[in-house]
Amino acid sequence: MKIGILGYGNLGKGIECAVQQNDDIELTAVFTRRDPSSVKTATGVPVYSVDDAIKMKDDIDVMILCGGSATDLPVQTPEYAKYFNVIDSFDTHARIPEHFANVDASAKEGGKIGIISVGWDPGMFSLNRLYANAILPDGKDYTFWGKGVSQGHSDAIRRIDGVKDAKQYTIPVEAALEAVRGGSDPDLTTREKHIRECFVVAEEGADKERIEREIKTMPNYFSDYDTTVHFISEEELKANHSGIPHGGFVIRSGKTGLDGEHRHIIEYSLKLDSNPEFTSSVLIAYARAAYRLNKEGQTGCKTVFDIAPAYLCKESGDYLRSHML
Amino acid sequence: MKIGILGYGNLGKGIECAVQQNDDIELTAVFTRRDPSSVKTATGVPVYSVDDAIKMKDDIDVMILCGGSATDLPVQTPEYAKYFNVIDSFDTHARIPEHFANVDASAKEGGKIGIISVGWDPGMFSLNRLYANAILPDGKDYTFWGKGVSQGHSDAIRRIDGVKDAKQYTIPVEAALEAVRGGSDPDLTTREKHIRECFVVAEEGADKERIEREIKTMPNYFSDYDTTVHFISEEELKANHSGIPHGGFVIRSGKTGLDGEHRHIIEYSLKLDSNPEFTSSVLIAYARAAYRLNKEGQTGCKTVFDIAPAYLCKESGDYLRSHML
Numbered sequence: 001m002k003i004g005i006l007g008y009g010n011l012g013k014g015i016e017c018a019v020q021q022n023d024d025i026e027l028t029a030v031f032t033r034r035d036p037s038s039v040k041t042a043t044g045v046p047v048y049s050v051d052d053a054i055k056m057k058d059d060i061d062v063m064i065l066c067g068g069s070a071t072d073l074p075v076q077t078p079e080y081a082k083y084f085n086v087i088d089s090f091d092t093h094a095r096i097p098e099h100f101a102n103v104d105a106s107a108k109e110g111g112k113i114g115i116i117s118v119g120w121d122p123g124m125f126s127l128n129r130l131y132a133n134a135i136l137p138d139g140k141d142y143t144f145w146g147k148g149v150s151q152g153h154s155d156a157i158r159r160i161d162g163v164k165d166a167k168q169y170t171i172p173v174e175a176a177l178e179a180v181r182g183g184s185d186p187d188l189t190t191r192e193k194h195i196r197e198c199f200v201v202a203e204e205g206a207d208k209e210r211i212e213r214e215i216k217t218m219p220n221y222f223s224d225y226d227t228t229v230h231f232i233s234e235e236e237l238k239a240n241h242s243g244i245p246h247g248g249f250v251i252r253s254g255k256t257g258l259d260g261e262h263r264h265i266i267e268y269s270l271k272l273d274s275n276p277e278f279t280s281s282v283l284i285a286y287a288r289a290a291y292r293l294n295k296e297g298q299t300g301c302k303t304v305f306d307i308a309p310a311y312l313c314k315e316s317g318d319y320l321r322s323h324m325l
Numbered sequence: 326m327k328i329g330i331l332g333y334g335n336l337g338k339g340i341e342c343a344v345q346q347n348d349d350i351e352l353t354a355v356f357t358r359r360d361p362s363s364v365k366t367a368t369g370v371p372v373y374s375v376d377d378a379i380k381m382k383d384d385i386d387v388m389i390l391c392g393g394s395a396t397d398l399p400v401q402t403p404e405y406a407k408y409f410n411v412i413d414s415f416d417t418h419a420r421i422p423e424h425f426a427n428v429d430a431s432a433k434e435g436g437k438i439g440i441i442s443v444g445w446d447p448g449m450f451s452l453n454r455l456y457a458n459a460i461l462p463d464g465k466d467y468t469f470w471g472k473g474v475s476q477g478h479s480d481a482i483r484r485i486d487g488v489k490d491a492k493q494y495t496i497p498v499e500a501a502l503e504a505v506r507g508g509s510d511p512d513l514t515t516r517e518k519h520i521r522e523c524f525v526v527a528e529e530g531a532d533k534e535r536i537e538r539e540i541k542t543m544p545n546y547f548s549d550y551d552t553t554v555h556f557i558s559e560e561e562l563k564a565n566h567s568g569i570p571h572g573g574f575v576i577r578s579g580k581t582g583l584d585g586e587h588r589h590i591i592e593y594s595l596k597l598d599s600n601p602e603f604t605s606s607v608l609i610a611y612a613r614a615a616y617r618l619n620k621e622g623q624t625g626c627k628t629v630f631d632i633a634p635a636y637l638c639k640e641s642g643d644y645l646r647s648h649m650l
Contacts, residue, residue, distance in 0.1 A: 134637035312459035
């Protein structure tokens with residue numbers, strides 16, 4: 001199975017690594033909007049201009065779209081679904097129905113499969129919400145994120161006057177997690193669920209008090225949270241905060257019995273050293289599914305909800321039943 | 326959707342409760358091998374002799390088989406799959422391939438769907454092993470069970486001379502769980518993973534030292550574990566140990582990156598007040614899937630690996646995408 005990568009950022013590089021771990025998958029090409037001669041891949045895979053992608057439609061079984069959800073994927077996924085089986089990690093939850101409809105129309109027109117919103121949230125977290133809701137209809141859902149780096153919040157800090165660089169960690173509140181696991185079904189405010197910890201490199205002579213105040217009072221991003229701000233040196237930021245860890249918890253607490261007398265807790269959690277590499281690993285598994293579904297004659301847009309789990313594995317049904325069931 | 330229950334033990338009663346929580350599902354009948362007039366259902370559902378089941382094949386969309394894996398299900402599931410869509414919780418891991426083949430042949434002959442080995446292990450735990458393996462091919466799997474009641478181990482203690490009643494809890498070793506979560510990929514012996522705690526009611530005048538020794542040295546069941554034995558009164562057993570809790574943990578620890586430099590931990594856990602009621606809740610969700618798949622014209626044997634998650638939910642694809650993705 002031959003795949004292509006469109007967009008060689010953190011996610012594209014993660015796909016390149018993930019391919020090494022899957023011997024049924026081969027990486028044929030990377031496509032970039034930059035000058036291809038300026039991009040060197042880690043494993044020597046050839047790089048082409050995005051303008052040449054469609055010409056290579058017969059050489060690639062699945063194209064993995066590694067652009068951003070704000071402006072890239074809403075255009076790219078429907079466009080390329082006319083020519084390729086495609087996978088994306090579209091993560092603007094509110095716009096998923098619209099994106100689904102667009103990709104569905106294109107993919108059906110092209111006789112291809114498009115799987116959207118693949119990764120961990122949306123993705124594995126969504127799957128766990130669905131399974132847990134199907135099993136325990138009388139219950140309550142909780143999702144916690146972190147400990148991990150929020151790119152959006154880090155960017156918001158960097159836009160403040162006098163800030164040279166910054167990294168923001170989202171951290172679940174341990175007491176809230178414990179209350180949920182204890183089965184008390186608490187109603188939790190935004191502030192009770194997560195705290196925000198910021199590591200900031202200030203420009204020389206900048207007013208740190210003002211920066212800290214601007215961070216802590218920033219609407220939407222920080223004002224609803226307990227936020228701590230640490231000013232550190234550029235060297236310290238580089239040495240201790242250059243990773244992209246993330247993770248989180250999906251918990252459903254539900255009741256069964258004639259009078260709801262029995263309590264059950266279903267918990268799924270991820271602890272990830274590298275957010276983009278883990279997301280890439282999920283994308284690769286679903287690329288395998290896209291390829292197979294299309295070979296069976298299926299077309300149109302799918303999500304993780306529509307894919308039978310066995311399609312993600314290279315092993316046969318016999319093997320899976322005897323080794324994993 | 327109309328369901329039938331074959332076998333009115335703990336699992337059958339759990340199904341009866343679970344039906345109450347699903348307004349698209351109706352419980353039509355309970356079938357028993359006992360004298361039907363001797364069985365009173367909790368919600369007043371009519372009880373028939375198992376001999377009358379096949380006559381009612383047009384009144385029931387899915388038959389849920391609630392017998393045991395040792396002798397009931399290997400016969401019942403293939404037999405009833407000729408007449409009904411069926412679901413079972415067959416849990417003898419080593420015999421799953423053979424059971425699958427038998428049910429597949431019957432279900433195809435009858436034009437029905439049979440979903441086998443549904444529950445939490447096999448079932449939800451299997452699904453989580455599969456997803457985690459598909460995502461992180463370079464990694465290691467761990468399954469821990471408990472804290473929970475093992476029926477098999479409790480029965481083994483009850484067979485010892487001088488024992489009136491007993492309850493055995495399987496308990497994961499916290500230090501082992503922490504080592505796995507820490508990403509050190511430990512090799513764990515049986516003894517290092519679980520401990521066994523036994524609550525025993527001895528007959529009057531029985532030799533407790535001998536009973537304790539017989540428990541602790543019992544091959545397969547206890548000799549490979551650190552086992553503690555508590556002698557308690559019949560009243561205490563009834564008051565504090567009459568529940569059927571269970572649960573456990575499925576953890577995969579894996580690496581990504583060009584040189585495996587990033588570590589990821591995927592963990593799924595269950596904490597269940599009632600093992601049979603939770604299992605029943607899973608069975609009901611898959612009964613819904615069986616009914617739909619058969620309506621689409623599919624036949625044969627399936628497992629949880631073969632069922633796209635959306636089939637478990639009564640809600641539409643549109644609803645699931647906008648609310649759970």
